[in-house]
Structures are given as C-alpha cells and as structure tokens.
Amino acid sequence: MDVDRDKDLVAMIKAGGVARERALSQIFSESGVKSKLNSMITNNHGNSHDGEDFYQEAIIVMDRNIREGNFRLDGSLSSYLYSIGKYLWMNHLRKKRLTLKENFSDSEMVSDAVRPDLILIDDQRKLQLQNLIGRLGQRCQNILSLWQLSYSMEEIAQKTGLQDASVARKAKYDCQQQLIKIIQSNPIYKIDLT
Amino acid sequence: MTPIELNEPLLDQFDLFSKNKLSKEEAATFKLRLDQEPDLRSLYDAFLISNATIESKIESDLRQQLQEWKEISGSSPTKTVELPNRRQAYRITWYKVAAAASILFAVGICYFNVQKLNREQTDMVENLLEIPDNATRGNNMDSMDLNAIASKHKNDPAQAVALLKKIQVADIQQGQRQAYMGKFYIRMGDYPQAMESFKQAKVYGSQDGDIGLLLTYFKSGNSSVEFKQLLEEVLANPNHINHGDAVKINKIINGIWWKLSK
Numbered sequence: 001m002d003v004d005r006d007k008d009l010v011a012m013i014k015a016g017g018v019a020r021e022r023a024l025s026q027i028f029s030e031s032g033v034k035s036k037l038n039s040m041i042t043n044n045h046g047n048s049h050d051g052e053d054f055y056q057e058a059i060i061v062m063d064r065n066i067r068e069g070n071f072r073l074d075g076s077l078s079s080y081l082y083s084i085g086k087y088l089w090m091n092h093l094r095k096k097r098l099t100l101k102e103n104f105s106d107s108e109m110v111s112d113a114v115r116p117d118l119i120l121i122d123d124q125r126k127l128q129l130q131n132l133i134g135r136l137g138q139r140c141q142n143i144l145s146l147w148q149l150s151y152s153m154e155e156i157a158q159k160t161g162l163q164d165a166s167v168a169r170k171a172k173y174d175c176q177q178q179l180i181k182i183i184q185s186n187p188i189y190k191i192d193l194t
Numbered sequence: 195m196t197p198i199e200l201n202e203p204l205l206d207q208f209d210l211f212s213k214n215k216l217s218k219e220e221a222a223t224f225k226l227r228l229d230q231e232p233d234l235r236s237l238y239d240a241f242l243i244s245n246a247t248i249e250s251k252i253e254s255d256l257r258q259q260l261q262e263w264k265e266i267s268g269s270s271p272t273k274t275v276e277l278p279n280r281r282q283a284y285r286i287t288w289y290k291v292a293a294a295a296s297i298l299f300a301v302g303i304c305y306f307n308v309q310k311l312n313r314e315q316t317d318m319v320e321n322l323l324e325i326p327d328n329a330t331r332g333n334n335m336d337s338m339d340l341n342a343i344a345s346k347h348k349n350d351p352a353q354a355v356a357l358l359k360k361i362q363v364a365d366i367q368q369g370q371r372q373a374y375m376g377k378f379y380i381r382m383g384d385y386p387q388a389m390e391s392f393k394q395a396k397v398y399g400s401q402d403g404d405i406g407l408l409l410t411y412f413k414s415g416n417s418s419v420e421f422k423q424l425l426e427e428v429l430a431n432p433n434h435i436n437h438g439d440a441v442k443i444n445k446i447i448n449g450i451w452w453k454l455s456k
Contacts, residue, residue: 148252
C-alpha cells in the first residue's frame with residue numbers, strides 16, 4: 001500500500017457507505033499484513049486460527065478508529081493494522097499470563113490515543129449493548145447503523161425500503177428516540193459507557 | 195420546571211456536540227447547559243450510550259461480513275459434515291432419485307440461462323466501461339494527461355481517481371475528467387459517487403454522462419424512475435451518440451432473465 005493509496009482507503013472508510021465496504025474488502029484481501037500477523041502469532045503461543053481471528057479483530061478496530069477520527073496517517077496503513085493486531089494479541093496473552101517473545105519496534109508503536117486496548121469494548125459491555133439494541137426492531141437497527149456509517153438519507157431509504165429521504169430522516173429520529181427511551185427506562189444500563 | 199423534550203433539533207445538537215462540530219462559542223454554551231441542567235445531562239448520557247449500542251451492532255455486522263469474505267476467499271476452517279447412517283442412506287428409493295434429478299435438471303437449465311445472460315450483460319457493460327490501453331490521445335496536453343492517467347491506472351481505480359482529482363485541466367476537459375472518474379467509481383462499487391461524477395460530466399457537456407448514468411443504474415441494480423426516464427430520453431433520440439447502447443440495455447432489462455437474475 002503506498003501513501004496515496006492509503007490516503008484514499010482512509011478517505012473511503014471515513015466517507016462510509018459503499019466506499020467503506022470497498023475499502024475494507026480491499027484491505028482484507030491484501031495478504032501481506034495477514035501473513036505477517038499470522039507468523040507473529042504462531043511464533044508466540046498461537047495457531048493459524050488465532051491468526052485469522054486476530055486479523056479480523058484488527059480490521060474492526062482500525063475501521064472504528066478511522067471512522068471516529070482517532071487515526072492520523074503517519075506511517076503506512078498496513079503497519080498500523082499490524083500494530084493493532086499485535087497489541088490485541090499481546091493483551092490476549094497477558095490475560096493468560098503469557099508474554100510476547102519479541103517487543104514492539106519503534107516503527108510499530110502507535111500512540112496511546114489509538115491503542116485498541118484502551119478503546120475495545122469488553123465482552124460484558126458488548127453483551128449489554130447488544131441487548132439494548134436488540135430491543136429495537138430490525139428496521140430501526142438497520143436505519144441507525146446505516147446512519148452511523150454515514151450513508152445518505154437517500155441510500156438509507158433505498159436500502160430499507162422506505163419511500164424517500166425525508167421518510168428515512170423521520171424514521172431515523174423516531175428510532176433514535178425509541179432507543180434513548182429504552183436506555184432511560186432501564187437504569188441498569190446507565191453504566192459507565194461514556 | 196418543564197421536562198426537556200427529546201426532539202429533532204436537540205438530537206442534532208447532541209450529535210454535533212459529540213462530534214466536536216459546534217463552533218467554540220456554541221460548544222461552550224452547550225457545555226455550560228449540560229453542567230447546569232441535570233435532566234439535559236441525563237438525556238445526553240443516554241444519547242452517548244445509544245451511539246455505543248449502534249456501534250456494537252456495526253462491529254458485529256462487520257465481524258460477520260469479514261467472516262463471509264474469509265469463506266468466499268476459501269480460507270475458511272474445514273467444516274465438519276455429519277454423514278447419514280447407512281440404514282437411512284439405503285432407504286432412498288429410485289423415484290426419489292428420479293424426482294431429484296428432474297429438479298436438478300430444471301434448475302440447471304434456469305441457472306445456465308441466467309449465467310449466460312449475466313455473462314452477456316457483464317460483457318456489454320464491461321465493454322462500455324473499458325478504458326483503452328495506450329489511451330486514445332486527445333488533441334491537447336490536458337486530454338493527453340487525462341487519458342494517460344486513466345490508461346496507466348486502469349487496474350487501480352482508487353489511485354486513478356486520486357490522480358484525476360489532482361490534475362489541473364481546462365474547462366473543456368472537465369466533462370471528460372468527470373466521466374473517467376465515474377467509470378472508476380463504478381469499478382470501485384461506489385455508485386453514489388459514480389452518479390455524481392456522471393451528472394457533473396453532463397453539466398460540463400460530456401456526451402458520456404448519459405450512458406455513464408445508465409450504466410451506473412444498471413450495474414447497481416437500481417431500476418428507479420430516474421433510470422427509466424433517462425433510458426427513455428436516450429431511446430427517443432436516435433441521434434444520441436449512445437442510442438445503440440441504450441437499445442441493448444433496454445432489451446436486457448425487458449428480458450425475463452434480467453428479472454430472474456435480480
């Protein structure tokens with residue numbers, strides 16, 4: 001991945017919608033980082049299944065960091081992706097009281113602001129959040145996801161079978177209100193998620 | 195005190211504040227309100243939690259998508275398939291086999307026809323979207339550059355779009371630039387951007403705008419009113435440079451296999 005290409009991929013992820021899907025598909029299919037991460041993991045107490053799983057998790061974290069603006073393209077996107085995967089694996093080992101046989105080189109270091117261990121949602125929180133959104137209807141879930149992913153109201157209308165953009169906009173507000181009301185009426189969910 | 199109404203403007207304000215998109219003054223005023231009004235703070239906290247829940251769904255959707263891509267790419271872990279026990283296997287009678295074969299045959303014919311037509315559709319669309327090697331050179335420097343970029347990066351659409359955006363061209367070449375960008379956006383699967391580019395190409399008077407828009411609608415499976423209107427416009431004008439292509443598209447979308455394959 002060269003610099004211009006990386007910039008385009010980042011821009012496509014930020015733009016959301018179909019462009020994001022294309023960029024993620026392109027990144028996913030490039031085997032360089034995948035095999036490097038796989039080899040690091042298999043040399044450090046893991047197997048090739050772990051390599052696959054942690055490559056996917058790294059892409060998920062990278063996508064989120066880019067969309068939320070917690071990413072600045074200082075090095076290459078592939079080294080960034082690799083660093084995330086390595087951090088994730090290191091945390092996984094830490095939980096098992098194991099350590100990496102190798103340290104991070106300077107070029108692999110990423111700033112604290114983008115460290116996945118600082119932004120990853122733990123399993124318990126994930127369950128609580130999924131329980132919350134599961135209380136909405138499927139259409140509302142889809143509308144809100146598409147909106148969060150920067151799809152235009154026209155695209156949301158098209159994808160969810162709504163009449164037009166203005167109907168989609170109204171539906172998005174209704175769904176958002178429903179979700180907030182669910183959260184407010186369930187004090188158990190007022191946990192420290194923010 | 196009147197309870198705060200969770201209306202659209204307030205949700206918009208929450209959204210802008212959470213994304214740091216308010217001006218400094220607006221953000222300071224809003225923050226002061228949050229500090230002074232516990233009800234508003236409570237609503238805002240719920241809003242942030244709602245965003246986190248949506249994010250958790252996005253994360254889970256992406257995980258599923260990545261898994262699908264992994265399976266498509268053939269690197270999925272081997273799945274264990276349970277074999278039927280021998281007694282059950284022998285209970286399959288000849289007429290069941292005959293019925294299954296007939297169904298498979300019928301399905302096979304349908305599948306073959308759909309595949310065949312899909313290949314024809316694909317070939318036709320790909321021909322229209324083709325960017326020639328050693329691109330046909332224009333009469334001036336600008337179009338030479340545009341064609342050279344398009345030709346050189348024909349297999350790397352993201353790179354081609356980035357360069358086409360950067361290059362300085364005369365007004366007369368803007369249409370051509372937009373039409374090229376449209377073609378590359380189609381290759382990237384970014385149909386909204388492709389439409390935007392082809393619409394711009396039309397604004398700059400490029401004749402490729404209409405066919406580009408038709409192909410975008412066609413490729414994205416969008417059979418909207420706009421698509422049909424534009425197709426009818428081009429069909430109604432035998433002098434249009436892309437009249438023949440529009441006839442082919444029309445033939446395909448009126449065919450049974452187009453409907454079946456959608």
